[in-house]
Amino acid sequence: MNKKIISIIFLLIIVISLTLVYTYYNNFVSEESHYDSPIKTIDENNVSEEIDELFIEEDNEIEIGEMF
């Protein structure tokens, strides 16, 4: 009887450990895919950003560094 209980407890430990590891890895993958997801809806900011890239600001300058 004792042996059976011990076996069940250790099987439980293994199952829990495996579940924890699996969950951890799964979270990792879903976070990465979240960053890679493409834009599916266009909001006002997306349009503004693309329009910004078409023009040059009049005060735009080339930086070559300061003399001192």
Added chain:
Amino acid sequence: MKKISTILIMLMILISISSLAIADEAEEDPEEEDEYEETSEGENETDDIDNNTTKEIEIMNNSLGCEIRFLQLEKAIIKNLLKGEMAVDVLKGLDYNTTDLEAILSEMKNLLEDVKAVNTSSNNSIWLFVKYKHEAINLTKQFRESIKELLNGEKLKQIRERIKEMMSEELENCSKMIRNKIKQFNRNQLHKLYGIIGEANNTFVEEYLNGNMSLAQLKIQISKTINQMNKERKYQIFSEIKEENIKKKIHAQSQVEDMNKNKGKGKDNDNGNGNGKGKGK
């Protein structure tokens, strides 16, 4: 039997510990990735063609864009020359030896003449822009390091304050030319954009060109016009603008890659003056 059960228990414990160790390794992985990213960024910083330059090249796919970039480079060099000359005058008055500084300024003057002489319609104008910008950055750095050897931080600060707002007729003319060219460039972009949208608002264009409307206001108006359209039309216009921007980026990136390839070949083949290295396309 007792022995077998003990071995089994030990085995279970080992398996449990190993699974924890795996989880621990997974936690360490993101750090390793960060380290890799940091190294890559560090490497990029040492690259000759940095991200800013690549961004600047984007508009150089036409003559007007090239003219703007060369004028901007000219302005940056004139500004630094003026500051350098002023600093040398101050140092001479304080009886410092300024031979090295004057030699750097002389090289910078030659560079300015080279920049002014560039034919912006030529095939190798992008390559020349990158080359001259790089030279300008190097000469500026040389001057900065040489002057640091002569003066301490406090004195440098004093000189910096004295010549903070440097202006000259040449610099003023250059700024005016840049502003006009940028307006022309933006007007062309506006016409292109209205071509995509399918309806032109000439009042906005006129107001912008006359100086009655700023570029920021104009961009807000255009965004409003696009955002008021139905979803499909909005998506279509957005895609076309994005395509245009991506094309510019790809063009600039391919120019940079060509230059890097030629640079590799140049090390083996030429004597370093760079003549004949065109855009490659």
